[in-house]
Amino acid sequence: MSESVPGTVPEVFAPHEAPVSPPQASEEVEFVQLLTPEGERVKHPDYSFDLDDEAIKGFYRDMVLVRRIDTEATALQRQGELGIWASLLGQEAAQIGSGRALNSKDMVFPTYREHGVAFCQGVDPLRLLGLFRGVDQGAWDPRDNNFHLYTIVIGAQTLHATGYAMGQQRDHAIGDAENGEATIAYFGDGASSQGDVNEAFIWASVFNAPVVFFCQNNQWAISEPIDRQTRIPLYQRAAGFGFPGVRVDGNDVLATYAVSQQALKRAREGSGPTLVEAYTYRMGAHTTSDDPTKYRLNEDLEHWKLKDPIARVRAYLTRSAGVDAEWFDQIDADADKIAAELRAGCLSMPDPSLTDFFDHVYVEQTAQLAEQKQQYAAYAASFEGEGH
Template identity: 90%
Template sequence: MLSESVPGTPPEVFAPVEVPSPSQPPEEVEYVQLLTPEGERVDNPDYSFELDDEAIKGFYRDMTLVRRIDTEATALQRQGELGLWASLLGQEAAQIGSGRALNKKDMVFPTYREHGVAFCQGVNPLNLLGLFRGVDQGAWDPKDNNFALYTIVIGAQTLHATGYAMGQQRDHAVGDADTGEATIAYFGDGASSQGDVNEAFIYASVFNAPVVFFCQNNQWAISEPIERQTRIPLYQRAAGFGFPGVRVDGNDVLATYAVTQQALKRAREGSGPTLVEAYTYRMGAHTTSDDPTKYRLSEDLEHWKLKDPIERVHAYLTRHAGVDHDFFEEVEAEADKIAAELRAGCLALPEPQMTDFFQHVYVEETPQLAQQRDQYAAYAASFEGEG
């Protein structure tokens, strides 16, 4: 046995650790929660939601519109208009709550699923569809909305975010909780196993970078359950790197807002990084090329449907805020309008020309690049008239 080859080591250290089966029902966990699945407000000793019911109505609108955008994009992919789509279904509260906690100076580094955060930052949803339609490489300028381009390489954006945050330090943009700048990096539970993410944690901690690491733990890294990713809750990993971590109910938009707001303020004032684990659930497929019925139980999905982030806000607004049916009808009508505009815009996106790519390599065209462009154009023209 391995334990016999290491003198003085108790045998139990090397005993196999039982890993929960993915088929086991999800267990209830402890996290920061301010709004229950039934729509009841609850108190937390460390976090509070200080905005009024009008703000909560705004959150409801945001989540409803984003879900409709997501649904329309999924339908477009199924009809062959998009090559792929990564759905955020079920994660609306995590994205809207954290996105609305940002100020105009904060910078966002997303993965490829942060459609709700993009919405909060003012990115045109049509630009997101252009990427998945394959007609551009990301049609928005990160400077316009403080929202970086989508990152397909798993976890790489956490390094980008840490480097950017270190730049904010050197630009003397940190030092005040309300007027300073911070950076937020989004990633999933599967990405937490990547070396890039752990290296970002190290640099952020050592340099006290003003960055919030926002992990949307949706329980599944494609087809791998969270039990195969970690032996402890993800937020507890932060302690090993020397900065605080907190787990929040990722289906509670009020709690997500409050927790992210506090983490961002901490970063802006110069107190360093925070790891936020938004405990949520991916109710749809990982992407439209995935079939979740092959690896997870329908009972798990039904369990999480009872915690739907939009339904709990709807329950609160109707039962406790006196919001009438007209408001919800107006939001649905707005969602229908956005969906129709999104579909029409997607179908009207121009097809790219290969020569277009040469325009986006450098800010100023080099002689070598111009030569390559002309050579390619001549080569492509040689096929004209051949069918």
């Protein structure tokens, strides 16, 4: 064993074994890809994209609108209108591709960054901002859009998703690849180290739960690189739990759609869980409270900009689908309109009364909670007229 620096944990390797380094910017990794960064369609032996160019145009529009929403939310936070914001910049293809593969019965369990999936499910973006503005605790009803509330506790949603999927299984909502039900749980590469995620893998595997674990490997768990999370590709972990895993180009919306579609069909028909690793890159900060320039190289960011998920679809539509500049300009105009509406809606959100929170603890308020509400209201009223 080599000597360690005080305060650190020494690295230990078996004889003749060397540390495993993560892929560098200049290295390529193996994954499912159907659209290259240059906008060229390619074939894969196991996956194919069977929709037409109109569908691809729809994917492009989704990604542009979602990126504009994300940009506007970041600006709102910088201007003091949101307490914090978790950007999805660079992960649009992973979210739109997987989100559009869902059917109307599938259930989504997100982290706090799945703004693109929320968009696909019909959740009003303004609802998302309410949480980050601090006027509510996530005010949308999960049943309205089959999209659960954002989960701040890292990895906890994977256990929630597995339990829900087991409920689908017991309600006999599976057995039909097209019309059955499945659950999808989103998490990041950092969350893959959490105990909750690994426990969810075990439960899903042994009970053959109809759940897709969708890991957006954006290379960074805040400031910790992927090599601090794993020594093998994340998707290979699935084999140890007894179900399949696949790695997809997370910047390729066609490939993420095809892979997610197949994994969801597998779950719906009763074949159990799948781990999808969407290999992508977090082009922005972890959240608006983070400064990524302190821990990663600018050259890596520039390398990944060449793999931009939106730019490659635009290149394909321009060269191969005959889409003209006027169509793209209209999409940009639509995005600006949504951003303006989002800003106006955010600024007009009323401040909540703190007594409102007592009304949302239980479906039916208890006598004890009602008493606490009255006591708090009386306490707050005692400050009226004193400049507080």
